[in-house]
Structures are given as structure tokens and as C-alpha cells.
Amino acid sequence: MSELYHECGVAAIYHLPNSPISPLCTQQGPGEVSRLMPRLLLDIQNRGQLAAGMTSYDPKRRQILKTRRDVGSVTEVFRLNHRAKCESLMKQLVGRAAIGHVRYATCGQDDRSYAQPFERRHIHKRKWFSLCFNGQLSNYGLLRKRLTENGEHHLQLDTDTEIILHEIGRLLSESSGEPDWIELIGQATKDFDGAYSLALLTAKGELLVVRDPLGIKPMCYANDGRLFAAASESVALLNLGYEPEQIHSLAPGHAIFVDGNGMRIQPFAPSSGSAHCFFEWIYFANVASTLDDRSVYLSRTRLGEELAELEQADPRFDWNREDTIVVPVPDTSKAAADAMAYSLGLPSREGLMRNRYAGRTFIENGLARKAKAARKYTPLREVLEGKRVILVEDSIVRSTTMNALLDRIREVGGAKEIHVRVACPPIIAPCFYGIDMSTVDQLIAPKYFHNGRLTEADQQRMADDLGADSLRYLPVESIARAIDLPAERLCQACVTGDYPTRCGQHLYQIALSNEDQPADASRTYEQLAAALASG
Incomplete structure (x- = not known):
């Protein structure tokens, strides 16, 4: 099975405002919980060893959202084996909230520009956000074509993460007031076909954690009343110090929103059931993890x-x-x-x-x-x-x-x-x-x-x-x-x-028809886009 690789893993952490310091933050005050992010990422490093990164939030910093991402393991990217250099990085990334990512590529190139999180800067804080994503959109070709066909939009990278970034950015640009993030993510993902779990952090100190309507990709979270954390696997939260009964799997089609008023969980999309990836239990997940109560x-x-x-x-x-x-x-x-x-x-x-x-x-x-x-x-x-x-x-x-x-x-x-x-x-x-x-x-x-x-x-x-x-x-x-x-x-x-989504089944039929031809993944997605566009 050493020939098979997952795409990535995501993590998030947030010290809830107006609450005492969580006992899980042994040496970190509320404004420095971002220091815990490398530890979370190390525990999901099994999900991706190609690149790693994190974005932190500090409203007192000139650069409210600050991102570090690069090719390499978590230890390499955050210089964990060099105390002075690691401490220097952590001081730059200090914050009361953070999201993080580990990557193995199923699409795109093996360079720093594909490392996550992806940050979208903007003069308006409500439109400035950072995003990290685990999964794959099976209708990527169709979404890309729709975005670029009028010639007015340009995508720099060959990755579905950029598609998600632009869909969210487009909706933010069309709105004039403060967005309801759970409603917005429902609009942004309504045409998505595939698997995704994601974490999003805004320059207004808002955190959003999302799991796709079929729950194909895992997402776990925990909250002790003072510190909220989420990760692709429960073992990262367990090792952070949460009790097993405090750790839960996010329901398919649900999102968690955390801001200065606390935390709320609600559905962002209808869910007709679940289609959890069985390989999470068979191979990908850490043997110490519990996913969807299994x-x-x-x-x-x-x-x-x-x-x-x-x-x-x-x-x-x-x-x-x-x-x-x-x-x-x-x-x-x-x-x-x-x-x-x-x-x-x-x-x-x-x-x-x-x-x-x-x-x-x-x-x-x-x-x-x-x-x-x-x-x-x-x-x-x-x-x-x-x-x-x-x-x-x-x-x-x-x-x-x-x-x-x-x-x-x-x-x-x-x-x-x-x-x-x-x-x-x-x-x-x-x-x-x-x-x-x-x-x-x-x-x-x-x-x-x-x-x-x-x-x-x-x-x-x-x-x-x-x-x-x-x-x-x-x-x-x-x-x-x-x-x-x-x-x-x-x-x-x-x-x-037998695929749980329409586009997945279309892609399989295209893959079967291309079985005896030279492999060309982009042509598969292009053929799917053409087939769906024609009805």
C-alpha cells in the first residue's frame, strides 16, 4: 500500500474570547495559541509529506493574517529541529487563531506555489481570508471552464483549491454587508461535486470549518469551552490534550463557525446520507484515530x-x-x-x-x-x-x-x-x-x-x-x-x-474509454466538462 497516497490534511485552532486560558495551552496565552499548530500538523503528517503551512490571526499585527507555507515536512517548514529559528518563526506567526495544512499532490505541481493555506488579501477585512482544503472536486474541469470561458478571469494554478478561493471571493465581492459565512459557503459550494473538508480564517477573526454533504473526507473537532480545535483526524486532538468524550466528528453537510461571540454548528447544504471513504479506516488514518465513531x-x-x-x-x-x-x-x-x-x-x-x-x-x-x-x-x-x-x-x-x-x-x-x-x-x-x-x-x-x-x-x-x-x-x-x-x-x-456523485460516475466511464490510450488526466476532466455542458 506504500504506492498509494492521500492528498492532504487540515487543522484549525481558536482561543475563544473572554474565557480563561485553557489548560491545554500550557505555555501559551490566548494570543499565542497559534504555537500549537505545528503540533497538530505533526499528528496528521501521515496525510501529506510534500508541503506544509499555516495562517495565523492577530488583530494587533500590521499584517492581520500572516501565512507561512513551503515544500517540505512540518519539521522542515517550521524549523522544529532548530530552536532559535523555530522560535523566530513562531513569534512572527503568533496569534489567537490559526489554520494549517499538510499536502500531498494529486493535482498541480510539486512547488511552493501549490503549498497551502492560500491567502486572499484585500483592503476590506471582511474580504481578506485564508483557506486550506482537503479533497478533490470531480467536476473541476467544468468549474474551471465556467470561470474562465468569458476571457475576463485567469487561473494561475492547476488546482481545485484555487477554484474554491475564487468562488468565495466572487461572492464576497458581490455582497455589500457583513457575510453570513455558513450561508456563503453553501452558495459557494452548491455546484461542487466531489469530496472536501476545509478550514477558512478571516482578517476579522472568524473561523469556518466545513465538511462536504456526503462526509467523504473526515473532519473532527473539540471544544473545552475555552479552546476550539479541529483536524482531519481525532488523534491530533487527543494528543493536544482533549478528553475522548470532547472529540466529535462533524456531520456531513455541516459547518462550524467561530468568532468573538463563540461557536455555532449548523448545516450549510442538504445531505441525503453519507459516503465516508472506507480507505480512511483501512489505510490512510492513524491507527489511533476514531472517525465517525468508528x-x-x-x-x-x-x-x-x-x-x-x-x-x-x-x-x-x-x-x-x-x-x-x-x-x-x-x-x-x-x-x-x-x-x-x-x-x-x-x-x-x-x-x-x-x-x-x-x-x-x-x-x-x-x-x-x-x-x-x-x-x-x-x-x-x-x-x-x-x-x-x-x-x-x-x-x-x-x-x-x-x-x-x-x-x-x-x-x-x-x-x-x-x-x-x-x-x-x-x-x-x-x-x-x-x-x-x-x-x-x-x-x-x-x-x-x-x-x-x-x-x-x-x-x-x-x-x-x-x-x-x-x-x-x-x-x-x-x-x-x-x-x-x-x-x-x-x-x-x-x-x-459505483460512485456516490454524478461527476464521479461520469469520470469513471471516461476513464474506462481511455483505458487503452496514453494517460491524460486533463483530457478526462475536459471530456467530463463537455459531456455535462451538453446535458
Whole structure:
């Protein structure tokens, strides 16, 4: 699963006015809670390592909103390893409120201009704001065309965050009085199709936190009566010091507004249900997080139990031998592997050590990418030699890492047999909601599985091609059982081909028609815009 990357994560913090200092602000007064933002971002760094940034609010500062953003990790961008330089930055960014962002790109380039938050300066404070965004608008091409077709508007960047920035800016320019921000965000997003959670901070000290009407992307918040905080994952709030009962998931289609009068939560758009991204529980979220009242750790352990049940029902495999061990692919498959091993009465062993400093394989191509994938894990011969290895993985996306890994487990580790078990159904369709897999030809599973059918013959054919002795995926039905949410409340489009939004389904049909052609993501969006414009 190390081949699959999320887009980003967002965070926000606000010390409520006219209230005592929160005990969570151990060394920060109300006017310096912005110092807590790097800590929040570190806890959601798993969601994006390409860039980071924050905007703080201080009404006493000449530059009321001040933004720092750059390419690099949170530690690099805020110089956390250099005390003096970090302190200098934090003094510049001091404020009673802040929003922050970590980014991995599914669109746009890998340079500083795409790092978030995006700040829109204006002479009127009510029109001066900063914005950060997690997700992807599947009708981006249509929205872009609508904005630019009269020739009077120009977009500098190739990102849907800029679209959102301009939509909000346009509505602010059309209004003459003070905006009702929840009503305004409802107007700005009424034509959006896709997934989004966002945080917005104004030069008047107003904070807005938003979650899309289907709740595809997660958003959690907490309030102890003095300090309000929000983040893409609950673990960031837990580590800040909030009690578990103080942490909640924002309901789909709802927004939180915080200003000098306190906090209010209300819907900004109608919501017909939910379509939570199931990959949050399977892979993306920190194992310590709880999203929409469902524990990530418990969901992953249930996936392992589902894998064990399939093994127990299959008479072809006899695992009651001393030479059999279960090995997780680090790190996120460990909970599933441990639960599977426990259910089967087998030892779970860490036979692979992950090299966290090997670099990112997803930005490489061809042989270079495969070579980096091979260096990412070190097999332990002391654990693997002569063993029948049940290798548990989260998913197989493009197969680059798995191919290289199986070779090294045999050659370096000396394993006798390797049986791959995947704690997820086959990924047969792209994601248009913020995960880095936007074309069918990027995926390995569609070459083997059709119409979602998991036959033993097709799984064995894939195992042979990968170099495994056997391979088994979980069926789609296992996901809802493991997360303990009805299937209709989850987005499972990448494993079913059934998308929760109209434009997502259109894009999938276009992607299927382009399957045998050279990949061209922009053409896909352009074709969608043309198709929707024609009705």
C-alpha cells in the first residue's frame, strides 16, 4: 500500500474570547495559541509529506493574517529541529487563531506555489481570508471552464483549491454587508461535486470549518469551552490534550463557525446520507484515530479476522505447521496481521523492517521506482528463512512495491513459500475524490478481475505473475462488516465502480474509454466538462 497516497490534511485552532486560558495551552496565552499548530500538523503528517503551512490571526499585527507555507515536512517548514529559528518563526506567526495544512499532490505541481493555506488579501477585512482544503472536486474541469470561458478571469494554478478561493471571493465581492459565512459557503459550494473538508480564517477573526454533504473526507473537532480545535483526524486532538468524550466528528453537510461571540454548528447544504471513504479506516488514518465513531484500530483488527475466516473455510491450506508465520507489510497492515495470526493460532512476526528514509517511490517511474521500492523494506533472514510466510498487505495498487518485495523476501529473506493475503478487495476503479489513482491503467487488479468477481483461478493467476505461491483478497462485503457501518454509508467506488456523485460516475466511464490510450488526466476532466455542458 506504500504506492498509494492521500492528498492532504487540515487543522484549525481558536482561543475563544473572554474565557480563561485553557489548560491545554500550557505555555501559551490566548494570543499565542497559534504555537500549537505545528503540533497538530505533526499528528496528521501521515496525510501529506510534500508541503506544509499555516495562517495565523492577530488583530494587533500590521499584517492581520500572516501565512507561512513551503515544500517540505512540518519539521522542515517550521524549523522544529532548530530552536532559535523555530522560535523566530513562531513569534512572527503568533496569534489567537490559526489554520494549517499538510499536502500531498494529486493535482498541480510539486512547488511552493501549490503549498497551502492560500491567502486572499484585500483592503476590506471582511474580504481578506485564508483557506486550506482537503479533497478533490470531480467536476473541476467544468468549474474551471465556467470561470474562465468569458476571457475576463485567469487561473494561475492547476488546482481545485484555487477554484474554491475564487468562488468565495466572487461572492464576497458581490455582497455589500457583513457575510453570513455558513450561508456563503453553501452558495459557494452548491455546484461542487466531489469530496472536501476545509478550514477558512478571516482578517476579522472568524473561523469556518466545513465538511462536504456526503462526509467523504473526515473532519473532527473539540471544544473545552475555552479552546476550539479541529483536524482531519481525532488523534491530533487527543494528543493536544482533549478528553475522548470532547472529540466529535462533524456531520456531513455541516459547518462550524467561530468568532468573538463563540461557536455555532449548523448545516450549510442538504445531505441525503453519507459516503465516508472506507480507505480512511483501512489505510490512510492513524491507527489511533476514531472517525465517525468508528475506531481505526478495531476496524483493521476485524479485517484480519475476516481474512482468518476465509482461511479456515478453505481446505486447500493447512496452516497447522510449525514452519508457518504471519508477517505484516509495515506499518498499517500490522493490526490486521496480528488479528489474523491470533485467530489462526499462528505467530505474527515482524519479518520486514521499513526504511523510513528511503524516499518516496510514487514520484519515480520505471526501473528507478522499482529499485527504490526494493530498498524500502529489509527482510530479516533470521525470521523468514525456511518459513511458509503469510504476507499480509493493506492493498495492492500498482504492484510495483509488491513485485519487488516478494523477490527480496525469497532472495534475501530465504522464505520457502509466500502466500499473500490482502486486507481489502481488489482496487478496480480510479478515485476522483482525492486519492492518487486517477486512471484505470495505473491499477493492477482490473487486468485480473472483472465485474468484481473474485475467482480462485484469477487470484492464482495474479499470484503467479507477482511471484507468490498464492494470493487472496477480501470480498467487498467484508469492508462494511469490519468498519461496522452499512455499505450504503460508505464510498467504496474504487472496489465496486459505483460512485456516490454524478461527476464521479461520469469520470469513471471516461476513464474506462481511455483505458487503452496514453494517460491524460486533463483530457478526462475536459471530456467530463463537455459531456455535462451538453446535458
